[in-house]
Amino acid sequence: MKRTWMIIALLAAAFAYGCATKKGFEKPGFAFGCPIGDTKVSSMDDLVKFKVLSEGKRTTIVATEMRCTMTGDLLKIDVNLNNDSSKVKRVAYKFRWIDREGMRAWEEEVWKPLLMYENSNIAVSGVAPTNKAVDFRLILLSQE
Amino acid sequence: MIDLSRTRRLALLPLFAAVALAAGCAQEQTRYGDQRSIETVTNQFSSTDLQMIAESMTRSMLQSSAIVSGNLPIVTVQEVKNKTSEYIDTRAVTDSIRSELQKSGKVRFAVDAAAMQQQVEEVERQQGEYYDKEQTAEKGRMVGAQYRMEGNIISIVKQAKDIRDVYYKFNLQLWNVRNGLLEWSDEKEIRKTTTKG
Numbered sequence: 001m002k003r004t005w006m007i008i009a010l011l012a013a014a015f016a017y018g019c020a021t022k023k024g025f026e027k028p029g030f031a032f033g034c035p036i037g038d039t040k041v042s043s044m045d046d047l048v049k050f051k052v053l054s055e056g057k058r059t060t061i062v063a064t065e066m067r068c069t070m071t072g073d074l075l076k077i078d079v080n081l082n083n084d085s086s087k088v089k090r091v092a093y094k095f096r097w098i099d100r101e102g103m104r105a106w107e108e109e110v111w112k113p114l115l116m117y118e119n120s121n122i123a124v125s126g127v128a129p130t131n132k133a134v135d136f137r138l139i140l141l142s143q144e
Numbered sequence: 145m146i147d148l149s150r151t152r153r154l155a156l157l158p159l160f161a162a163v164a165l166a167a168g169c170a171q172e173q174t175r176y177g178d179q180r181s182i183e184t185v186t187n188q189f190s191s192t193d194l195q196m197i198a199e200s201m202t203r204s205m206l207q208s209s210a211i212v213s214g215n216l217p218i219v220t221v222q223e224v225k226n227k228t229s230e231y232i233d234t235r236a237v238t239d240s241i242r243s244e245l246q247k248s249g250k251v252r253f254a255v256d257a258a259a260m261q262q263q264v265e266e267v268e269r270q271q272g273e274y275y276d277k278e279q280t281a282e283k284g285r286m287v288g289a290q291y292r293m294e295g296n297i298i299s300i301v302k303q304a305k306d307i308r309d310v311y312y313k314f315n316l317q318l319w320n321v322r323n324g325l326l327e328w329s330d331e332k333e334i335r336k337t338t339t340k341g
Contacts, residue, residue, distance in 0.1 A: 071207050071212075072206075072207065072212040074206060074207065076207075092182055094180075108180050109180070109199060110180045110192060110195035110196055110199055111180060111181060111182050111192070112196060113182055113192075126203075127203040127204075127206065127207060129202065129203065129206070129244065129247070129248055130247070130248050130249065143182070
């Protein structure tokens with residue numbers, strides 16, 4: 001009986017260790033592949049709050065998921081935007097690229113208009129214009 | 145005794161004030177705007193369309209294997225054919241794409257057909273007796289492009305009583321000059337609808 005409990009405990013420990021090591025795949029200073037520096041990001045919500053800004057009129061469109069990867073030596077971002085309302089919404093977005101020193105790595109992008117149907121999701125992508133851009137912010141602007 | 149002319153003058157004062165106010169309202173006002181904002185004055189080809197196309201094409205091309213694996217490939221810009229029903233300065237679009245690519249530091253550009261005449265004239269001018277022979281540009285030293293960039297823009301316009309719908313499709317291609325292979329191609333679509341009332 002004691003041995004059975006011991007095996008269960010060992011299995012649970014191994015399982016917990018397995019889960020813990022999975023997190024270790026993320027490089028320090030990154031969350032979901034996105035650069036976060038020293039900011040504490042423990043969930044997707046934290047990452048989205050950190051990376052998404054709103055300018056001008058606030059929109060009800062929200063970013064729900066964000067993932068980053070490298071394409072060559074350029075940072076690539078995929079963001080999932082969600083329109084939770086029962087109305088068609090219009091929003092504009094742009095990425096702001098930041099260099100290693102925290103300065104703007106590129107001039108301001110053009111606002112890109114987006115039409116979102118009611119209760120819909122849309123994925124928007126951004127690729128850094130230069131390898132000097134090591135960080136970013138997604139900016140949303142209501143077009144209502 | 146009442147001064148009639150003074151009374152009349154006083155009665156006219158509000159009228160003058162109203163005219164002056166109206167003239168003031170009609171005055172034009174000029175302000176600087178955000179050059180990157182969304183422009184929707186009409187649904188014809190706009191500055192926002194130009195900027196969006198240039199940005200989208202550049203970012204896509206920067207991910208192509210010809211650019212990523214090439215060691216600063218040399219590109220020449222050829223014509224972007226305007227197949228729409230309106231006037232579009234396609235050279236402005238390719239100029240913006242070229243500037244963005246050049247700034248990225250991943251591509252070099254060779255003299256294109258449009259600028260060749262000036263280039264040849266300058267090289268020939270430097271062959272003259274007034275120039276230091278050791279510093280002048282020699283003939284036969286120009287570098288040919290490895291890739292050529294060309295494309296086209298089309299539009300589909302539909303108009304009914306109170307609605308006008310415009311669809312643009314910009315297509316850009318990168319061709320390998322040596323072997324004639326298409327190395328990269330991408331499209332940007334834009335739809336704009338104007339409704340009255």
